[in-house]
Amino acid sequence: MAPFEVDWSELPKDLLGSVLQRLPNVVDIIRFSAVCTSWHSVAYDKSYSSAPQLPWLMLPYKLGHEGKETRNFLNLSENKIYQIKLPEIRHSRCVGSSFGWLVILDRFCHALLMNPFSGAIIHLPPTETFPDVLGVNGSKPSGEIDSYTIRRRESYREYSISAARLRVELMSKALVTADPLVDNNYMVVAIGFSGLAFCKAGADSWTQLDRPNLENGRL
Structure with a gap:
C-alpha cells in the first residue's frame, strides 16, 4: 500500500489562517510564508491577523x-x-x-x-x-x-x-x-x-x- 501523502499547499485558507493566528514569533510567520505560494498569500492576507508581536x-x-x-x-x-x-x-x-x-x-x-x-x-x-x-x-x-x-x-x-x-x-x-x-x-x-x-x-x-x-x- 502506498504511503498516505498530503498536499500541504491544498489546505483550506481558514485552517491556515487559524494556524497563522497562533504563531508567537514573526520569524515563524516568515517561515510559514516561505512554505509555498498559497501559504505566502495567507501570511500577508489582511483577513488573518497574527498574534501580537x-x-x-x-x-x-x-x-x-x-x-x-x-x-x-x-x-x-x-x-x-x-x-x-x-x-x-x-x-x-x-x-x-x-x-x-x-x-x-x-x-x-x-x-x-x-x-x-x-x-x-x-x-x-x-x-x-x-x-x-x-x-x-x-x-x-x-x-x-x-x-x-x-x-x-x-x-x-x-x-x-x-x-x-x-x-x-x-x-x-x-x-x-x-x-x-x-x-x-x-x-x-x-x-x-x-x-x-x-x-x-x-x-x-x-x-x-x-x-x-x-x-x-x-x-
Missing part, C-alpha cells in the same frame, strides 16, 4: 557600511540579531518605522515605505512636492538626480543641495498612522526642515501643516 529593532549601520544591502535587526522576543538583505536600503536613510513598515529616503532622496519581511514597497509623493523643496536640477545623463533647489524659511533664500545632503536634512522623523495592508486611509506624517508635513494614501504631493492656522484652530 514584540517589535524588532533595526540596528544602526556602522560608519562606511551605508552602501551594503543588509541591515541587522534585533528580535526582542528571542534576544537574537537577524541580518536581512534589503537591496533598496543601500545608501538610504531610515527616518521612522510603524506597523512593521520602514520610512526610507533612498539614495536619490525619494521617500518610500518598505516592509522588510514581505519586501513590499510603497512609493510616496515626489520629493519636489515636499514643503520648501522647489525643484530638481542637474539631472545626470543617466537620469540620476544630482541636486535639488530648496528654500530656507529663516532667510527665504534659495539653495542648491545635493541629493545625499538633502537625504539627511529633508526629514528628521516620520511615522505611518496605520498599517497600509489593513487600512487604505493611512497617512505618513513627517517632521521636515520646514515643519510638519503629511501625505495621504495615494496622494501625489506632500501637504504642510500650517502652524498659524493650527494655532487658530483651523486646518
Whole structure:
C-alpha cells in the first residue's frame, strides 16, 4: 500500500489562517510564508491577523557600511540579531518605522515605505512636492538626480543641495498612522526642515501643516 501523502499547499485558507493566528514569533510567520505560494498569500492576507508581536529593532549601520544591502535587526522576543538583505536600503536613510513598515529616503532622496519581511514597497509623493523643496536640477545623463533647489524659511533664500545632503536634512522623523495592508486611509506624517508635513494614501504631493492656522484652530 502506498504511503498516505498530503498536499500541504491544498489546505483550506481558514485552517491556515487559524494556524497563522497562533504563531508567537514573526520569524515563524516568515517561515510559514516561505512554505509555498498559497501559504505566502495567507501570511500577508489582511483577513488573518497574527498574534501580537514584540517589535524588532533595526540596528544602526556602522560608519562606511551605508552602501551594503543588509541591515541587522534585533528580535526582542528571542534576544537574537537577524541580518536581512534589503537591496533598496543601500545608501538610504531610515527616518521612522510603524506597523512593521520602514520610512526610507533612498539614495536619490525619494521617500518610500518598505516592509522588510514581505519586501513590499510603497512609493510616496515626489520629493519636489515636499514643503520648501522647489525643484530638481542637474539631472545626470543617466537620469540620476544630482541636486535639488530648496528654500530656507529663516532667510527665504534659495539653495542648491545635493541629493545625499538633502537625504539627511529633508526629514528628521516620520511615522505611518496605520498599517497600509489593513487600512487604505493611512497617512505618513513627517517632521521636515520646514515643519510638519503629511501625505495621504495615494496622494501625489506632500501637504504642510500650517502652524498659524493650527494655532487658530483651523486646518
